[in-house]
Amino acid sequence: MLGSLILTGILSLGITPAIDQGTMESSEFPFQQAVFESGAQLAEEAIRACEMRFGREIQLPPQQPAVAFTHRYGRCHDTHGGLDEHLEIQYRNEFKPENDYRIEVYPLENRQKLEHLSFQAFELTEQTTAKFYKGPLNTLQLLVFEKADWQYLLTTANRASTEIGRRELSEIAQSLIHAVNRKEPAYAKWGTLAVTETKRKYNMDVVDYLYMGRTKISSVLAEEKFKLWLKKEDLEFGVYVTVAYHPVTNQILSMRYEEM
Template sequence: MLCIVFTFSFSFVVKANYTSEEFQESLFEIGYKSIYEAINEGNEHFNQEIALPVQLPPVAFTHSFGRFDNLDGDVNDKYDIEYVNKDTPQNHYKISIQPVKYGMDFRDNHIDQKIKLDDGNEAIYSTKAVNGFNLLVFERDKFQYILSVDKRISDIATSDILVEIANSIK
């Protein structure tokens, strides 16, 4: 399912010569909005403040946006933040946040490494769970966080950088 979400949400990046305005409009048309608008929707829905990392991967992004999906029932309710560069598609970083009880489970063969975070929680690093993306998955305050970065920038946005980002949530 996660793979489908990535494929769907970034099928618009392939159009060449987007102006920034056209690029933004294409995102707004499929339900994205500012990070702050979307996080407020999620906070209200979950009746809890969702903490976000303050650090980003060290790559250039031209746009950031968010979307809160409130579907029928609670199972698929989640908050997504995406950072992209309209001119450099590999500069793509995503944060997905959903309640732990509805989070993704990972098979052992999809786990590359287990890492202890500063708050004592364990994170899972995976280069195999989603085609084209490396993931760091962890829990905090009853939510599962999935930090994903395009594999093409994994030499810059390493597992250590993703751990730093996870540790920047206060």
């Protein structure tokens, strides 16, 4: 399994012998044409397609690696309910194979386990833990973390000349976390939990979401209430979900479901 992932990384990261720029410019099939013929699309189109597929906004890291890229493109891998549904955005330099960087974004319910890889866990921010994997030379480097209701995989080449490493990937991940924290309301994490657990409990899609408010019951107990609308084929109904937690430690205490 590890060998196949490394091979996939070698191919998808474009780790190939260096190509002379003059040769590439005079090629009968330019790099960009080959990319789009492989099924890729403009990054913005891929993002919109996946946002429509998952029914919510996908936010990408505002910071990018400080190296030159010649192309940016994407794919929305839509397998109609499969666990591999995700967004992929790739940055490449057709003349410098080591300048290669990829972002993959999975809904948390489709999170990739990657248990066959030897990760190093570390604290990315005070409330976020990340995992980093560095494969053998000429394969890949991978940083994995979660934010809001998404799992992010940041991948780059592992070559002797690569200028992107763990520190650079960590800074990119932190830029996303800070951007989301500035944007999302305080109840967002509990809303994400309510949606994820309700989908798992009922095995149905959540097609609508409404925040009902917060109730502070005591110094050690608070509740956030949400109204979710579920649908699967011809069946649909609403559920009130109440998340109880400790307001100081943010430790979840219980979840209650009340069908309408």
